[in-house]
Amino acid sequence: MKAQNEVLYYKLVQTHLKEMFSVIYTPTEGDAIQNYSRLFRKPEGCFLNINHQDHLDEYLAGFGTEEDVDYIVVSDGEEILGIGDQGVGAILISVAKLVITTLCAGIHPSRQLPVVLDCGTDNEELLNDELYLGLRQHRVRGEKYDEFVDRFVRAARKQFPKAYIHFEDFGLNNARRILDRYQSQIPCFNDDIQGTGCVTLAAMLAALQVSQVKLEDVRVVLFGSGTAGTGIADQISDTIATETRKSKDEASKQIWCIDKPGLLVKSLGDKLTEGQKSFARDDDGWPEDDRDLLSVIKKVHPHVLIGTSTKPGAFTEDIVRAMARKVERPIIFPLSNPTRLHEAKPADLYEWTDGRALVATGSPFPPVTHNGTKYDIAECNNSTCFPGIGLGAVLSQCRLVSKKMLVAAVEALKARSPALKDSNKPLLPDVEDVREISVDIAAAVISCAVEEGLAQAEGIPTTNSELREWIKVQMWEAEYRPLVYKN
Numbered sequence: 001m002k003a004q005n006e007v008l009y010y011k012l013v014q015t016h017l018k019e020m021f022s023v024i025y026t027p028t029e030g031d032a033i034q035n036y037s038r039l040f041r042k043p044e045g046c047f048l049n050i051n052h053q054d055h056l057d058e059y060l061a062g063f064g065t066e067e068d069v070d071y072i073v074v075s076d077g078e079e080i081l082g083i084g085d086q087g088v089g090a091i092l093i094s095v096a097k098l099v100i101t102t103l104c105a106g107i108h109p110s111r112q113l114p115v116v117l118d119c120g121t122d123n124e125e126l127l128n129d130e131l132y133l134g135l136r137q138h139r140v141r142g143e144k145y146d147e148f149v150d151r152f153v154r155a156a157r158k159q160f161p162k163a164y165i166h167f168e169d170f171g172l173n174n175a176r177r178i179l180d181r182y183q184s185q186i187p188c189f190n191d192d193i194q195g196t197g198c199v200t201l202a203a204m205l206a207a208l209q210v211s212q213v214k215l216e217d218v219r220v221v222l223f224g225s226g227t228a229g230t231g232i233a234d235q236i237s238d239t240i241a242t243e244t245r246k247s248k249d250e251a252s253k254q255i256w257c258i259d260k261p262g263l264l265v266k267s268l269g270d271k272l273t274e275g276q277k278s279f280a281r282d283d284d285g286w287p288e289d290d291r292d293l294l295s296v297i298k299k300v301h302p303h304v305l306i307g308t309s310t311k312p313g314a315f316t317e318d319i320v321r322a323m324a325r326k327v328e329r330p331i332i333f334p335l336s337n338p339t340r341l342h343e344a345k346p347a348d349l350y351e352w353t354d355g356r357a358l359v360a361t362g363s364p365f366p367p368v369t370h371n372g373t374k375y376d377i378a379e380c381n382n383s384t385c386f387p388g389i390g391l392g393a394v395l396s397q398c399r400l401v402s403k404k405m406l407v408a409a410v411e412a413l414k415a416r417s418p419a420l421k422d423s424n425k426p427l428l429p430d431v432e433d434v435r436e437i438s439v440d441i442a443a444a445v446i447s448c449a450v451e452e453g454l455a456q457a458e459g460i461p462t463t464n465s466e467l468r469e470w471i472k473v474q475m476w477e478a479e480y481r482p483l484v485y486k487n
């Protein structure tokens, strides 16, 4: 339907958003990506090949001229959701994220560009599949890879000077490096680092308000400290530092990061990634036997436990009960997608905590009934915030996306938490309300961009109500336009 009648497709999905969200996005997109080459019918989006680096301008020129593109999503397919290297199938993550920007934030469907950077794949199954559509070679790494990404960014900016670039599902060793390299040069955003950080922080701040734990006291255990995990840790520690006037170093001490080797400690040295380094703890007091998740929980008594590990069932009954013994309202977010990789199931979390847990999950889950009370489960997925942030960036034509703009987005999202009004309600708003929330987020982001001197668009209104109206009239709606306009 999307290929044949775009307006009808968006109208259908918009009208049945809650029912269809999990079909067009997480978790179903994961299956579509894994089977991309076998389900292939028509190409959609822009495929760029690392062996044809000299032709990027030419290829991109096929997608429009300088006024034509507002929003680019690009992936190299190395770390799709929690299902690893999917090679060129990654085009479908770029497509799905863009569908969400249209549905949830009214980005014009013809003014966006999904891109996959085909650098080969290390997925042996794909390499041995004669139907695989991507480059049949192992991933290119090192200088040639960096040059490819750089040439792509430069070519995209040249061809589409106004486009905002959203990076998605790059591998652990590249995601943060690429963001660090470009965030001070162009308007760009890494969804797994920044989008996940924003939505998780908004959910956590709402949960802290419900449980009446102060930011300066909160203790967070993070299980799975990769791209998303360290992105979350960064946002949390930045916020603690700003709000409580602690140093960033002190704030980081309120977060205990765990990964495959257990609790991250300084003696891991070069084995720590750049993103992990500032969270590694002194080895003193942490003998090797005490670095597993259960031991850390028993020692730290965290208020918050977040999972971005791709390890299904990692939050076992023992672990959750140990946590619930020490805090009144355990805040537990199993965030690994797709659904089958979640660190725990919401029903178990309510069961093991006698209904005291404050839960949010990465993929959608049905409501849970515990002791006669029905709980809707908040979906803590970056889809709640990246569309609004992108809308704000596109409309303000910001030169860069600053930390403050992201903080503004978090505040706007948190303010919409249903749990702030009724603690039995979910920590984050429902997907049904996402368009309104995107307007809130975009307004906050645009106001902040203006304040920071980063907005380049003309005519941005100064009052909030006018700003909201200005945003709304620019959002695309799924409706048939007349072929001929008559006066």
Ligand SMILES: NC(=O)c1ccc[n+]([C@@H]2O[C@H](COP(=O)([O-])OP(=O)(O)OC[C@H]3O[C@@H](n4cnc5c(N)ncnc54)[C@H](O)[C@@H]3O)[C@@H](O)[C@H]2O)c1
Binding pocket: 079, 080, 081, 082, 083, 171, 172, 191, 192, 196, 223, 224, 225, 226, 227, 228, 229, 258, 259, 260, 261, 307, 308, 309, 310, 311, 335, 336, 337, 338, 341, 361, 362, 363, 380, 381, 382, 383
């Ligand atoms: N809900 C959301 O909005 C959202 C956003 C981004 C990522 N995610 C999910 O988070 C997960 C991780 O994504 P990522 O992009 O950070 O991947 P990543 O590969 O960068 O990070 C995963 C980390 O988990 C660690 N890990 C793996 N097995 C582990 C184990 N048994 N014990 C402890 N640590 C372990 C890895 O070493 C790695 O550091 C994925 O399932 C992804 O779908 C969710």
Ligand SMILES: O=C(O)C[C@H](O)C(=O)O
Binding pocket: 026, 080, 081, 082, 169, 191, 192, 337, 381, 382, 383
């Ligand atoms: O794509 C999603 O559903 C969220 C996130 O970006 C992920 O990688 O899991």
Ligand SMILES: [Mn+2]
Binding pocket: 081, 168, 169, 191, 192
């Ligand atoms: Mn992602």
